[in-house]
Amino acid sequence: MDLDAFTSVHTPAWDRLATLVKRRRLDGAQADELVRLYQEVATHLSTVRSAAPDPVLVTRLSDLLNRARTRISGAHEPAWSDVVRYAAVSVPAALYRIRWWSLGVTVACLVVAVVVGVHVATHPEALAAMGTPAEREQYVHDAFGSYYDPKASFAAMVWTNNAWISAQLVALGITGVLPVFVLAQNAISVGASGGLMAAYGELDTFLTLIAPHGQLELTAVFVAGAAGLKTFWTLVDPGPRRRGVALAQEGRALVTVAVGLAGALAVSGVIEGFVTGSALPWWLKIAIGTVALAGFWAYVLVLGRRAVRAGETGDLDMERAGAVLPTAA
Template sequence: MDLDAYAAVHRPEWDRLRALVRRRRLSGDEADDLVRLYQVTATHLSTVRSTAPDPVLISELSELLSRGRTRIAGSHEPAWRDLRRFVAVSLPAALYRVRWWSWAVIAASLLVAVVSGVWVSTTPGGLDVVGPVSVQQDYVDRAFAEYYDPGTDFALTVWTNNAWIAAQCVALGITGLWPAYVLFTNAVNLGVVGGLMSSYGELDVFFALILPHGLLELTAVFVAGAAGLKLFWALVEPGHRTRARAVAEEGRALFTVAIGLAGALAVSGVIEGYVTGSGLAWWLKILVGVVAAAAFWAYVIVLGRRAVAQGETGDLERDLAGDTVAVRG
């Protein structure tokens, strides 16, 4: 094939395609022409590659087709726009939709913790679950406070551990059993430690070292468990959606929650690493924890309510999530 002659014959079509790609607005006829020329040029590129693979012409046509494809299919928004939308819309919407589950989990977990703590501190032999008296005394006098060693390494360790707990609730949420087990175990352990400290007259130390970071940290763990249970419930009771669609939508929103909670746990890790074990006054440390938890819920309620009112769910945007079959009801 005479490549020069082939290019000379079809050059007007390529130039026309290039001109259409550059235009900001297209009429209906021009849009149809754009699609037709894109298909024709794709055929030309295939012909050149198979009969006279000239690298310069192949590169030119490939670049032209790439721009044409972008114009026809549309380009994705810049990454910074996606990040802004995630933080201001998708994440608060996902957290807001799971708020009732979260509050129910928080209430149930606190009840379990209180019952466990009261049982340990008031039941004869209850403290034996912790260990011998020597172990109990050492934990109260030294180990509990020394655990909160200020520093970056400690903050990273705490964040990794808590993120792993939240990740388990997310990854295994569809089972229903694992999030419930994690939440129950976490609540019992918290109650047992509180009951032990109370029995030795150190309940004030317990709250002074738990509340600064624990208000946000435990909230994040509770929300992760709640989101996992909500996914399980979508499998059990999908509502008007098909079961596959319900699980897919709630699953994608669940991972939105997981990413957001990783950020919340990072903040609580910083507080635990630099505030909880610091020499600040106890009331100031607790105030930091209250402000952090209040900021989290303000973010969820204010931005989340607005996003949900606009139809957001925390799921991917429609062009990324894919189309779904309409259902009746």
């Protein structure tokens, strides 16, 4: 098919449909014309996709048809089935696809935290860098424990802060620098705090206050960093796909990761706000955090594996994302 000739012949119809879509009010004849042109352009899109799948033209017609469909039928109100499918299929699929990246980031961050913690606890000069003796004692015996104030406003503040950090790691991961910087900074901070507490014989206090919420919270941050690094690596090595197409597909899927992590961080925020600083036995607090972490990974590995095997990636469907030109492997 001669795509230029096809475009030249049918552009007047496409332009007319675009004009009708933009009009605030339509009379009866114009409404009928809108429906007729919608059907006609849908046929054109089908023809282009099958005979000459030019991505620019496909995207143009898809966008035009989406706007026309909305004008004809009204704005789409998401059904509960859409929400359930997104939560049970799209999100776990996106998380499952970066599971090995998440594992690698987790191991690397834990190693850095342990090394820093041991260094601070065993080297006087590193301990001295944490502050004056009075400042260190105040942190160990008062500030660290009093930070965890059990109330709803604290839980909301923690969730908002962590969700924002995770969203930044995902969205700005393409730089390749920000995820490494934030992850390293986070690992060093946690390790240094643990080392300081250990130096004063309060390592058990540190672990009992960190473990309830930290298991899920830190995992979510690690996964967000992994998602950002995956975007950067897609830029470096897009595989058989064109670089722009690969970045678009992976980027949309990793936004789904950010949405999923917002839910996980909401759970960890509730635990941090109402469990960590509560009067519950320490073993029960840690058990609650462990169950939350196990639930997260069961969600990723069980539902995610099933979704990926069914062909899901966490990306938008073709209608919303726009078609792309097939690329040979």
